[in-house]
Amino acid sequence: MKLQVFLGAFALAVGLIACTPNQNPDVLTLGGPFEFTSQDPARDGYVYTRLQIAESLLEVNDNGELLPGLAQTWDMSPNGLTWRFSLRENVRFHDGTPLTAEAVVNALNMALRKPGVIQSAAIESVNVEDALTVAVHLRAPYRRLGAVMAHYSTAILSPASYREDANVAWMQGTGPYKLVGFDPPHRIQATRFEEYWGKQATIPNVVYLTGHRAESRALQVMAGQTDIIYTLDPASLNLLRRQDNVRVYSDTIPRTIQIKVNASHPFMAERNTRLAMSLSLDRQGLSEKIIRVPGGEANQLVPPSLAEWHINDLPPIKQDIVRARGLLAEEGWLPGADGILERDGKRFQVSLITYADRPELYVVATAIQAQLRAIGIDVDVSIVNSSGIASGHHDGSLELALVARNYGNIADPLGLLIADYGNHGNGDWGGMGWHNDELPAVLEQLKSERDPVLYREKAQRAAHILAEEIPVIPVLFYTQQTAVSSRVQGFSFDPYERNYRLSEMSFAQP
Known part of the structure; x- marks a missing residue:
């Protein structure tokens, strides 16, 4: 079996290298592991904002600060119950219709009408104040x-994009690229929108390809068949770094690899048990030898980049088998x-599921399997679709799930x-099956807290509760690996x- 796998991978590599590299100066090809099934912002909107097809009212800079987007300015009433967004002039959707307050x-x-972070805000109504002013009443x-x-779930699309059931028939956004090809779950094509309100994209066309096998994606960029590959597997990093025609970028992002625990399970209901499981983990070894990014050990859920929610003086979690x-x-x-x-005639045997969208997860899961066995817990590891986490x-x-939770897909993680x-x-x-009376109350208070000092104090309290009660076990802070x-x-x-900032990219002159 191992020989067959090797020969298959070798044949794939030879086939890719034998192909003519993608040197088309009009097309940027990029790939990642994430499949898509719709054009709806509430479901797969992250794909379309990354490809700069759809845009939102506000943007976010690298420090998590809000910037103007389709709205040039915004303000909040003194009582905090009304927000007004003043829209840019002369913005057009991809179908040619103008951006208006009504749209x-x-x-x-x-x-x-759909699930999403917008539901965390108690919105009473959204109204047109004038042609370019929108009022949101809370x-x-x-x-x-x-x-x-x-x-991304609040991306603004033209009215013609939607069907009567609120689902999207064809996405008509406002971004520098417009959707021209949709072949779910593996291919999206976009072309430059010549009437874009901002700076025009340099590269005329973009093709996004989905591929689950991380090693295949790495081979594609090495062979010149793909220009950018997001989310690399750790095993490919050294090989890619040795290529003259490829650069590897490593970026720390506000995402955490963590173990989701079913705290209602009779084996894991006690905090001591969850703490023992946490103490069994060699986070330093996982970071250095598995992920190959030293210093990624996580001692809490929210990473340092989200400073209000991160406890700076929390000590690291050292592996302690004896105490566990x-x-x-x-x-x-x-x-x-x-x-x-x-215990009571039952073996401590549980299942841990993870998903292939992020290739390092399965490798980390198997290492965790061995480390939990060292304290007497038998873990069966399997891969499911990411949707299997929610359905389970x-x-x-x-029972257990290893996930990479993105705490920064919104500029403030409160809604998440x-x-x-x-x-x-x-x-x-x-959390699953875990109950705490204080944390929901603190989160509810934070929704309306306007004093930044008090906001931070309450956010820190929430972070301490999560660190102390361990409803979810933090493992590693995430580093995004990209080959270009x-x-x-x-x-x-x-x-x-x-x-993905595609409109800022260009091709080197031959």
Whole structure:
């Protein structure tokens, strides 16, 4: 079997290298692991904002600060219940119709009909004040509404984009590229929008390709078949770094690899058990030897770049097998004949699922499997579609899941943390079966807190609760690895993963 795998990979490499490299000066080809099934911002909007097809009212810089987007200015009323967004003039959708307040109200109302971060704001109504002014009225103050309006799920599309059921028939955005080809789940084509309101893109055409096999994507960029590959597997990094025609970029982003735990499971309901599982992990070894990015150890859920929510003086979590075994013994777990723990006649055997969209997850999962076995926990690891995490959460079958949670897909993680823990810690990607009375109350207070000092104090309190109670086990802070062809100039990576910045790129002159 190993020989067959090797020969298959070798044949693929030879085939790719034998192909004519992609040197078309009119087409930028990029690839990643993420499939898409729709054009709806609420479901797959991140693909279209990254490709600069769709835009939102506000933008975010590398420091997480809000910037003008389709709205030039915005303000909040003294009581915090009304926000006004003043739109840019002379902006057109890709179907040629103008950006108006009426079109924006329609798009936001469509977003309100679907799940998403916009639901974290208590929006009473969205109204037209004049041709280029939109008013958002809230039932209660929500300090982070601006961050919500910078999220991909609130991207503004022309009214003609939507069907009566609020789903998108064909995306007509406002970005520097417009959608011209849609072949789910693997291919999107976009072309330069000549009537774009801002700086014109230099490269005329873009093709986005989805491919799950990380090693195949790496071979494609080495062979010149693809210009940019996002989300590389650790095993490919050294080989790619030795290529003369490829540059590898490593960017720290506000995403955390973490173990989602079913705290209602009788084996993992006690905090001591979850703490023991955390103490079994050799985070330094995982960071240096598996991910190959030293210093990525996570001692809490929210990474340092989101400063209000990160505890600076929290000590690192050192591997401590002796203490881990002691904590499990306190909970009544004793080693069986084969070393696996037993209690009340039941073996400590659980399943851990992860997904292939981020290739390092399976490698980390197998290392975690070995480290948990060292304290007597038998873990079965398997790969599912990423949607299997949420479905396992809802039907109660999920026991453990290794996920890469993006805390920065919105400029402030409050809305995301409300989704994960606001309902007593029972969100699809957050806690499961874990209950805490204080945390939801703190998150609710933060929604209307306007004093920045008090906001930080309450955010820090929320972070401490999560660190102390361990409803989810932090493992590693994430580093995005990207391979870029040497013919591409002007590449940079958005740490909030909102925008691939394609319009800023160009091709080197031959």
